[in-house]
Amino acid sequence: MHLSKIIKRFRVDKPGKFRLSSIDPGDTCGLDLDKDELRERIAKDVKRLSERQEVLYAQDRWAVLMIIQAMDAAGKDGIVQHVMSGVNPQGVEVHSFKAPSPQELEHDFLWRPAQRLPERGRIGIFNRSYYEETLVVRVHPEFLDKQKLPAGLAGKDIWNERFKSIRAFERHLARNGTKVLKFHLRMSKEEQRQRFLDRLDQPAKRWKFNMADVAERARWDEYMEVYEEMIRETATEEAPWYVIPADNKGFARLLVAAVLDDALDDLDLQFPKVANSPELQKVRQALLDEGMPKKVAKKKLVVKKPAE
Ligand code: ATP
Ligand code: MG
DSSP states (O other): OOHHHHHHHTBOOOGGGOOGGGSOTTOOTTOOOOHHHHHHHHHHHHHHHHHHHHHHHHHOOOEEEEEEEESTTSSHHHHHHHHHTTSOGGGEEEEEOOSOOTTGGGSOTTHHHHTTOOOTTOEEEEESOGGGGGTHHHHOHHHHHTTOOOTTSSSTTHHHHHHHHHHHHHHHHHHTTEEEEEEEEEOOHHHHHHHHHHHHHOGGGGGGOOHHHHHHHTTHHHHHHHHHHHHHHHOOSSSOEEEEEOSSHHHHHHHHHHHHHHHHHHTTOOOOOOOOOHHHHHHHHHHHHHTSOHHHHHHHOOOOOOOO
16 A cells, blocks of 8 residues: 555544554554665655755745654654655754743743744754643643642643643644644554663663653553543644554654655645746846856857746
């Protein structure tokens, strides 16, 4: 099956009925590529993405925002690296969202991401995002306490209110020319165990191991519940969620690149058309003249008519 068909299977189109358990983290849709085949496909993807990104940049109208949310060690960094390898760094911005700073806590929860939105013509990647406000903050109410909300505004309705704010924010972005694509990398708990063990066992990977990640792992089921509700509440037509099976890193990378490629294709991007105006022709003539020995410049020059 072609990838552009496969990605539709992982887009959440019926949010009210969505269940995380409907996506098998180990699924590869029968596309079990070996390392060489994978490398080849990735090289192809990157080339196509970089061509499309150049047009996005030149056209300077649309922006693309990719949001990546996942448990620790699900491969967020690898996805960012893969999608970005080969594209012009000037057209891409990556932002990682950690616990908010004291200054950020003085503002509402959408203030921080609003300042990091991609400009027109750019692809912005949020490695984690404002969705943490309905995930880690929900699992850890003590984080909410730090947010200095007035009494009465941090009650049990707060998560619904946040979902509403997020839907409105993303609709606003869509109306103003930002294409929002959201990815949840769905990894199994067993795969995370293996990856943590790898980090501990391999000296070169040990720096990635973080004690806090183990504490979050212990709350796996709570996280799965809040992820599911978050996706159900915020999957919209203008800002869809893709739930990507992520136990196989190569497959996850191919899928995310395919979603991005498909979205860029839908935007019908085109290089700006610049007419060959008399001014441009004059400049061209002057440049041609500059390259000729002075005496013959005027007499011998046969100017080829430039293509329209
Ligand atoms: P890595 O793959 O390198 O571990 P990471 O995204 O997990 O990357 P860390 O620095 O380990 O980066 O962790 C960032 C932490 O910040 C995460 O535990 C995340 O839940 C937390 N965080 C992000 N946004 C918020 C927020 N709004 N409030 C509280 N914590 C947040
Ligand atoms: Mg981490």
